[in-house]
Amino acid sequence: MKEIVKELRSAVLATAALSIVCCGLYPAVVYGLAQTLFPRKANGSLISDASGAVRGSHLLGQSFTSERYFHSRPSSAGNGYDAANSSGSNLGPTSQKLADAIAQNVADYRAQNGLSTNQPVPADAVTASASGLDPHISPANASLQLGRVARARGLKPTQVEELVAKFTEGPDWGVLGDPGVNVVELNLALDRLAKTPLIKTASIP
Amino acid sequence: MKTFDAVQLALFVGVLTLLTKPIGLFLLRVLDPRGKTWLGPVVGPIERLTYRVLGVDPTAQQNWKEYSLSLLAFSLVSCAFTYAVLRLQHYLPLNPQAFPPMTEHLAFNTAVSFTTNTNWQSYVGEATLSYFSQMVGLTLHNFTSAAVGIAIAAALVRGLTAHSIQTLGNFWVDLIRINYYLLVPISVVYALFLVSQGVVQNFSPYTHAKLTEPFTIQIPLLDTNGVAVTTNIVVMAQTPRIGTDGKPELKGGKPALEDVPLRDAKGEIVHTNLPVMVDQKIEEQVIAQGPVASQAAIKMLGTNGGGFMNANAAHPFENPTPLSNFVQMVSIFAIASGLTYYLGRLSGNQAHGWAVWSAMLILFLIGTLVCWWAEARGNPIHQALGVAVDGGNMEGKEVRFGVFNSALFATVTTDASCGAVNSMHDSFTALGGLVPLFNMQLGEVVFGGVGAGLYGMLVFVVLGVFIAGLMVGRTPEYLGKKIQAFEVKMAMLALLILTLSTLGFTAWASVSSWGLAGLNNSGPHGFTEIFYAYSSANANNGSAFAGLTANTPWYNITLGIAMLIGRFWMVIPILAMAGSLARKRIAPPSNGTFPVTGFTFVTLLIGTVLLVGALNYLPGLALGPVVEHFLNGQTQLF
Structure with a gap:
């Protein structure tokens, strides 16, 4: 004792x-x-605009729906890209809910980007990421959205291509990880481009 | 499967191989109470001061019972400390988001989870825990539970290799030295590296960022008490009106109808109970902050795995780049790998250390290749819906890691008892998800948790040489020590209790309403969610098929008990075995001695691990991931 x-x-x-x-x-x-x-970096790699307002983080995705922007991946974090509530969908391979969501996402993606109904859609474009905050889309996904964004903004595709290339990150050291296009940085850069007359501004549902 | 992926795998194995010897040599100095390291001049005085404060004589030696008693006392006290911190976090500093205290059952689960090096997370870190709770309540165990694991492994190796002694070392000295010389110094450098990659380290309140494109969501309306407002309308039904004479009234030859409230079987009036929804415009992104880097470093190095954020190492603030991801994976295996070298050194048979290491590496490569293949192959159901085949299964994975680094991380984190995740295992393909599950069920002996992996593997070594002894009809020996009834009993006790606990709890939860209520998926995948949870808790892993809503009293308490069994029912028999082995004489090798190096031994060891794992768990696995794989091929959905 x-x-x-x-x-x-x-x-x-x-x-x-x-x-x-x-x-x-x-x-x-x-x-x-x-x-x-x-x-x-210790404070979150925050991005501020010209007025000094914080617009997001270099490391965290945001939700975009207008045709003038590149769209991020589907997100299961809170109501979508909630950076105080990170989460994946946690739906399994035989989940009806997941299959329904993917079918819907595939249909939306094809309609938005003018793809034929049998064209395969990049996997990252229609699946939710692990954190729900993935800042990247795959280069294949970006190239399929490029035409739509260029048209909506009245830009030449080459102008948009240049920006996409500028915000394509990785692989680290040439071998580690997969390349990804940083959507928030890319869209903010698009907004900063010299304002050209818009062809149409209506957002798609 | 891309070419670069194979290069990355080669790079990973290469770096791990190169690190094994230097870490092993450093461990040799740290685990020797008189060992000198270059940190001595700075850390030595603090170390001696700590012994004085603790009232511990650093030269005193403990037998296995004393060693166990110290270990249990420390685990009990530090667990209670964390429980108190979690329950009192609203009174404690560094709580800029003003989070309320954790509930009793969640605090119990969390405190046990971190004490046992499990780091199962029933909570959402960034929405539940103050910075103080994370940094003090949880990080304490990231260090100490890792140190305890290494200490037990060291005690076992000392027992194995010592000649006719009663003692195994001193628990307090091991605990302090492992933290002061090994874990804290490496973590400082490691955490700074993580910050250089983008991991945050601050104490600021959450940042509000102005969204480029605001959006509208519908949320339930709350009243002043914070309770959801529901429509609460009485449902009416038309029934024939009964006249004063007790007969249905007629109107124009037909029964006259009237509206009366609908009643259920108990005679209660039925209300519609739909929540009232209101629009809410989201114009800001609230960004969680915190001292993440300091916690993320030790969570990997100490194979703890408890994330600061809910999404763990998938969250860009915890694991921002492929480079940080690579280093995190290496750091999970680093100390465990070095411990095999330590075993070789102390046993005077370096080839034996490398033989154990090789068995681990082979088991690791098998798991990685299966998981990688399954995830790169993708899901045929989704591909039929129009998803490109070359992308693999990207549900629950991050673009910067891709399929390969997600599969590799999942294998590494469950080979070790880490449990950090950079992708959501719940969304893996059936066979891809089977690999992490089976890894945990093998007892996490493939490198394994720091310390825990080595002592777990040595249990299999004892069992292996016992089986070999039976085959040739000789008294089994290991490192010159006779393996007798007591050692085999202790080894079997450790293995059987774990199996009983995992299968027992899984079976119980699978047929209970409280168990089924937490499921996020149906069909075989739902069963796998439960099976995974208890396998993870018993193996002290902490990763999850995270769709399972485990933050309920039943789950929190049963999982907490499973974690305690998984840690202490393993540790005590092992220390008893170490004590018994330490007392034995070392017999010189004869030509009847079973060699513990070389191809035969490695094969025997791998065979023992796989055989025990398969016998215990294949029936369960057949009900979960295996059947799901075949149903998936037939496009069966649930």
Whole structure:
């Protein structure tokens, strides 16, 4: 019994000591160094516009529906791209709900981008990401949307192509991971382009 | 399957191989109480001060019972501490989002989960936990549960390799040294690397970003008490009017009708109970922040796996780039891999260390190839709907990681007892999802959790040499020590209790209303969600088929119990085995000794692991992912 009391006493003190070192000192040191060395990244890689308003994060996707913008992937985070509620759909391979959603997404995607009814649609365009905040779409997905965006904005496809290429990221070191087009950065850059007369502005449902 | 994918796999295996020896050598110094490291001049004084505060004599040695007692005392106290932090977070600092305390059952589940190195998450991190709860309540265990795992592995190896002694080391010294010399220093550098990739590290309130394209959603209307307003209209039904004479009244020759409230079988008036919806315009994106980097680093290094955010390592703030992803995967295996070198060094048989390592690597490669193939192949049902075949299965995966890095991460995180995820395992194809599930059921001995992987694998080694001994009719020996009834009993106890707990809880939940209520999927996939949950809890993994809504009292408590069984029913028999082995003499090898190196041994070890896993779990797997795979091929949906 005396032994147990002694061990419990050591346990309480060890919990206290390790809390101070691992949960006080350690995160504080990382915080100090991170804020000094990488302040932008440590605070969320935020994107601000000319007026200084925060418009999003380089790392987090947002929802876009207008034909003037590149569309992000479907999202299951909250009501869509809720960056305080990350989540995937967690629907399995034999889920009726998932199959219905994909069928709907495929039909919408083809209609929006003028594809024929038997043309395969890139997998990332019709499936929800793991975080619900995926900032990227695949280059194949971007190239299918490119014509629509260029038309809606009255831009030459080559102008849009250049921007897409500019915001295509990865693979790291040429081998790691898959390439992706950063949708939020790309759309903000499109808005910054010299205002050309719009052909039409109606948004699609 | 793309070419670059194979290059990435080769790179991963290459880096892991190169790291094994240096980490093993460093572990050798950390786990020796008198070992010197280059951190000594800085950390040494803090280390000695800590022993004084704890009232611990660092030169004192403990036998297996004393070692176990210290371990249990520390686990109990630190678990209670975290429970208190989670229940009191509204009184504690660093809570800019003003989150309320966790409920009792959720706090129990979470505290147990982190104490046992499981890090199962029944909660949504960014919507439930204050920065203090994350940084202190949870991160404490990211460090200590990892250190405890390494300490147990070290105690077992000491017992195996020592000659006729009673003691296994000193728990407190192991705990402190592993944290001070190994985990904390590496984590500082690692966390800074993660920040350089984009992982956040701040204490700011959540950021409000102005959306480029606002949108409108419908939300339920709430009254002043926060309760959803429902329509609450009485449903009326037309019935014949009964006159004063008790007979139906007639009107124009037909029964006259009147509207009366509809009543249910109990005679209660039926109301429509539809929630009243109102439009809400979403003009902002609220962005969760926090001290993520410091937690993400140790969660990987210590094979904890509990994410700061709900989406864990799939969240761009926890794992922003393919490079950060690569390093995170390597760091899950790094210490476990180094421990095999430590085993080789201490046993004076480096080839034995590499033999164990090779068995692990082969099991890892088998899992990776199956999972990768299944995910790259995609889902025939979705492909019939028009999804391009070359993209593979992208549901629940991030573009920057793609199919290969998602499959590799899923295999790594379940080979080890990490449980962090960079893709949603619930949305994997049937066979792709079978791999992480079966990995956990094998006991996470493929590199495994820090420490836990090695001591788990040594249980299989003991079993393997026992089986080999039976085959040739000799008393089995391992590293010159006779493996006798006690050791085999302890090994079997550890294995059988885990199986019983996993299968028992799964069966119970599968036939209970509380178990079925949490399902997000139906059919065999629903069963797999439950099976995965209890396999994960018992294996102290913590990854999930996350569609399962596990934040209910029943699930939180049963999963918590499963985690406790998975940790301590494994640890105590192993320490008992270590104590028994330590007392034995080392017999010199004879020509009847079964060699613990080379092809035969590696094959025997892999065979033992797979055989035990298959015997225990194949019937369950047949009901879940296997049957789902065949139904998927026949486009059967649920």
